Amino acid sequence: MTEQGVRWTADQVLALAPDDASRRAGGKLGVAGPWSGTGCGGRGAVWGLCRGSGRTPYRTVVDTTGPAYACSCPSRKFPCKHALGLLLLWAGGGVPDTEAGAPDWAEKWLAGRRERAEGARAEADTGPADPEAARRRSERRAARITAGAQELERRLADLLRGGLASAETAGYGLWEETAARMVDAQAPGLASRVRELGAIPGSGAGWPVRLLEECALTHLLDRAWLSTDRLPGPLAATVRSRVGLSAPPEGPVVRDGWLVLAQYDSADGRLTTRRVWLHGRTSGRTALLLSFGAAGRAPELALPVGSVLDAALRPYEGGGGLRAELVERFGLSPSTAPPSGTSLADALAAYGRVLKEDPWLDTWPVTLSGVVPARADHGWQLADAGGAEPPEPVPPSAGGRADERGAVPLTRGAQGRSGLWRLVALSGGGPITVFGEIGHQGFTPLAAWAPEAPEETVPLV
Template structure:
């Protein structure tokens, strides 16, 4: 077989539930007048209401779609239907030479990828004087913004925090906009995160003071940037909102491994869709985060399927225990594996404390733990290990019900994102099978 995707993994590629339903409706041999495959792709002709069948192809090496139908959804129902059909009835496909329309499409994709790689390697002359001037101007703007932020934080604490919940939006929105004007988008994002705290939950006081403390520490660190090590300078600048050029990242040392996709999260803000993928290296045992930024009308650079494994090279951004990375090379692999888990919550919390000591700005730390159960205590939900140690966990109600239906209340292994107040449960392994729940918010 070319690829071994489960139905759940294919569902994660769909743009919405209606596309999944329509795609499943096309996952039958009677809907297709042609079904073929090669080493690189599967393709077919789907008979629609018109005289001419739609030509649909899937690049199975990099999971990409192309269809002659007029749908604006990506992937369309025909691409999903073709994948659903191949996953369930691969015997209906016959091996064949690629027709010209398939070869041309894949060749253009490969040519585009090669062109992008050549561009990344091309050394374009840099006007160092102009660059230094721009950097100095931005540095002054950030410092001025930080001065205003620190005065704002001190005034907020001086006036007290009890009335923050009732005026959270107006309170944080203005200063967040000021940070955007100061070209400190990282500080603006932190302020918006504070603004989104659930102030109806009793834990809001802890979350607010924790976030304000980190915000002040970060702003003070930038004011003393030159006193920091080079690694910390990269970390602080990134946290403030300075970008690291892709070319610079890809020029760094690459880690070659088999990378399993642990989880995918989609967030849409002001028409920009951000896809976040958490990865885990089989040999390196290293976590990584890959980001896709998708503007309206554009297609994602990479389609990663949760639960799948990709062989390739990852280049990591500079910083203190940085997780964000870029693929230098990648291809889908059928060589599945199970990651290495912490044996209990004590080991997991020790790992979390160590990460915080190394970098106090650490948030959403990826952790894998085995032998867990969901446990309710009053209105709160916890993770419980074999030693009866408990830790608060954040799980959507629908996901909690799904987990209980899958496991029957028996122990499972989990991928978690750890934070100070509670940990977020995102995907599980039960009896060696991987389960993932769609994570989308606007």
């Protein structure tokens, strides 16, 4: 126990690693041998000097309330192996509490973080310096997006006129060229959809159906953008968000103890996007934090899965009200019991309702209770454990719909992850609670809890 709260577990520290290589390297540094001058104190700081290959040890400091990291090593990863090793040493009780405070080099970095945080809060309170200039910039970007949407409509019309079969022979180059034009039009949301369209041809049996479905959704988004002025306010906000025209968060600030449910990265070769799912213990809200890193670099935001983050969030418009901005962090505490779960039928009904507000929503976060991972002819699925008999397999054509006895298939990506075997082992054939994303392609499990250890969050990604 320290002034900053209960120390993290080793699993929570390793969950912060940007990749497997960093996880292994950090594990080797999680012992006292290479470290000197370590300490931890108030405001969540942990620091130390790590002996490396050079004459001068690396200076490493971590702000666990962020968390955020600084190290004098040349690594471009966040956190680097030295920060991971220091946190592992701290988690194991190998870093002493220091009443004298952090050394000058660590305190300088910590003070800089506090000053930047205060400056950011002040800027948020005062708003943009020149509202009129901001309005003109917004209008110019909207005009470029409109031109991009019109060009994309012509591309889709040409595709359908020539027949979907031509998409397989044309290759990916034409799609990438179209995506690049959407980037030039400052419509990253449209560019992302175009790249997804280009990856569908030749992706397996039934690809023409999937391509037609995605083309229809992209066409719907184009037409919605071109008619934004005639849409209801919430739907217009969703459309602006989907094309990539982000707006500052404007909802009321919500301070809560947020259970970190899951954290995972996705990359498109240009940008790495980190998604962090949170659940408010008091508000009952589910929130999504997004963080981005340039190609080859992990995003800086990293939270230990299973911990509870005392923080203030401000939600964005659109997207079902899920995405939020992390306004201020106050500290971390041990994990607690998972959110109250729901049945498969209720989860799918909730996804159906939110589709009315956002037709482009691929998935919806849900916590399922009393489900069992089961093997079916087409692959793995989650089945409702309420019945005495095992459920009938869901045919592949059923997509993400539950059958009459309550079962939903796992998505194709989830079928090949190592987390699937952790899920099966955790269940042992019995009912468990699982958090994940449900959608038209099935369910992707992200975290789970066993009945005998409801406060231990088991990450599945």
